[in-house]
Amino acid sequence: xxxxxxxxxxxxxxxxxxxxxxxxxxxxxxxxxxxxxxxxxxxxxxxxxxxxxxxxxxxxxxxxxxxxxxxxxxxxxxxxxxxxxxxxxxxxxxxxxxxxxxxxxxxxxxxxxxxx
Amino acid sequence: xxxxxxxxxxxxxxxxxxxxxxxxxxxxxxxxxxxxxxxxxxxxxxxxxxxxxxxxxxxxxxxxxxxxxxxxxxxxxxxxxxxxxxxxxxxxxxxxxxxxxxxxxxxxxxxxxxxxxxxxxxxxxxxxxxxxxxxxxxxxxxxxxxxxxxxxxxxxxxxxxxxxxxxxxxxxxxxxxxxxxxxxxxxxxxxxxxxxxxxxxxxxxxxxxxxxxxxxxxxxxxxxxxxxxxxxxxxxxxxxxxxxxxxxxxxxxxxxxxxxxxxxxxxxxxxxxxxxxx
Numbered sequence: 001x002x003x004x005x006x007x008x009x010x011x012x013x014x015x016x017x018x019x020x021x022x023x024x025x026x027x028x029x030x031x032x033x034x035x036x037x038x039x040x041x042x043x044x045x046x047x048x049x050x051x052x053x054x055x056x057x058x059x060x061x062x063x064x065x066x067x068x069x070x071x072x073x074x075x076x077x078x079x080x081x082x083x084x085x086x087x088x089x090x091x092x093x094x095x096x097x098x099x100x101x102x103x104x105x106x107x108x109x110x111x112x113x114x115x116x
Numbered sequence: 117x118x119x120x121x122x123x124x125x126x127x128x129x130x131x132x133x134x135x136x137x138x139x140x141x142x143x144x145x146x147x148x149x150x151x152x153x154x155x156x157x158x159x160x161x162x163x164x165x166x167x168x169x170x171x172x173x174x175x176x177x178x179x180x181x182x183x184x185x186x187x188x189x190x191x192x193x194x195x196x197x198x199x200x201x202x203x204x205x206x207x208x209x210x211x212x213x214x215x216x217x218x219x220x221x222x223x224x225x226x227x228x229x230x231x232x233x234x235x236x237x238x239x240x241x242x243x244x245x246x247x248x249x250x251x252x253x254x255x256x257x258x259x260x261x262x263x264x265x266x267x268x269x270x271x272x273x274x275x276x277x278x279x280x281x282x283x284x285x286x287x288x289x290x291x292x293x294x295x296x297x298x299x300x301x302x303x304x305x306x307x308x309x310x311x312x313x314x315x316x317x318x319x320x321x322x323x324x325x326x327x328x329x330x331x332x333x334x335x336x337x338x339x340x341x342x343x344x345x346x347x348x349x350x351x352x353x354x355x356x357x358x359x360x361x362x363x364x365x366x367x368x369x370x371x372x373x374x375x376x377x378x379x380x381x382x383x384x385x386x387x388x389x390x391x392x393x394x
Contacts, residue, residue: 034229036267038310039141042357042391043154045310059310061269064231089154089187091229 024099026070028078031094032085035064040089047088051080064093138192138220138242140182142272144320145364145385146348147298148261149274150238152224157184163194163387170378171203176215188224193217198251213250216257218242233268255283257291265300272302272318288334292327292341300348313355320348322366328374339375344368346383362387 035041041059048057048066053074058067066085070076078095085092140159143149153159161180166173178196185191195217201210220242227236242259246252261278276298284290302318326341350364366383373379 031231033231034227034234036233036269037142037304037316038308038312038314038357039354039360039391040267041310043157045357047154047156061232061307061310087155087187089152089227090234093229093231 025072026075027098027100028068028070028076028081029094029096029098030066030068030081030085030092032059032064032066032090033093034090035059035061037061044085044088044090047084048081051076051084138180138194138218139362139385139387140190140192140389141360142267142302142316142352144274144298144300144302144318144348145350145362145387146320146322146346146366146383147274147296147300148240148259148263148276148278149300150222150224150227150236150263150265151267152188152190152222152236152238153182153184155184155187157182157190158392160390160392161387163385165383165385167383168381170380173201173203175199188227190222192220192222194220200251211250213252214247215249216244216247216252218244220259233266235264235266237262237264253282253285255285255290257282261296269307270304272300272316274298274300274302284330284334287332288330289332290330292329292337294327295325297323311356313353314357316352318348318350318352318364320346320350320364320366322346322348339377342371342373342377344372344380345370358391360389362389 032044035044038061041061044066045057045059048054048068051068053071053076055069055071059065068076068081078097081095082092139145140151140153143151159182161182163178163180165176165178176196176198178194180192180194183191196215197212198215199210199212201208220240222238222240224236224238227234240261240263244253244257246254246256248254257280259278259280261276263274263276265274266272276296278296278298280294282291298320300318300320302316304314304316308314322345324344324346326344328341329337331337345368346366347369348364348366350362352360352362354360363386364384368380371379
């Protein structure tokens, strides 16, 4: 009986994690033109950090990309991101919102490992 | 003969332009260029400049600030402390004091952003604020220029033209007008990640045409001015993306001097730049 209860709880946890939209990560991939040196990228980093609901930022110089991750459960106004890039002295070539399920999958994997 | 020596010395003591380099980020050290720091930016520079002209040596320490008013408009201020020594026939003389501060406004009026590179052009206007101090002047010196360039992940180029005009002092003396034509090429041997040490090498070619200045009483100083060609190797090192060390030497490679003058020597700039706000 105890064994069945444990199984049922694990199954419930997995269902909650898979369907739980609150844990999904929202990130914004910004194509930034004019980004030509790490020193210049500092301004962009600082500007983007000031945008409301920004959790973290990573900048890839080679790809000319800034990836902005929103705070859990929050979204960021795309217009604010565009303004921040412009004020820092660069241009936005593309802006894509990506809903990532990375956290959910991670937790699901951990849960699966717990069963074995 | 004595009179010509004294004229020569007067010429020397007034020929030095304001030494502030005002270089920002990856701009070359001896010329004017187009970079703008972005809205709300605040940079602090500490600069050392050494220049030798004949028997006269000038050393200057300056605190410089860069403020980004808008995306494309920046104000730069410089507060120098200067030391001038002169190995004159009558013996070594020297003077040192806070010198004239300078303010420069730069407007990047055009830019084109592409993946990993930026093309831009800017206009700049600079004026000294005369203090009448021992190493300063009682009248302002103006500098204006146009610059254009390309910054890229791998390489850079910059070109500019500058014109310097110094208002005559009450006694009529003034340094000669200067017209500069400059070009620079820069290369980043290896592209680093954001927090890694970044190194960029530059070489500048600077051409200067200096008109004769004015002596006390307003007479033309025929022993001043000429044509000069310099080559200036430089290195810019940023251990992370908030601090940059810069150093460069301006080497005269050809000089055609008016009248009886000593040749120009080396000029050296060493600078550290800190990035603060945004």
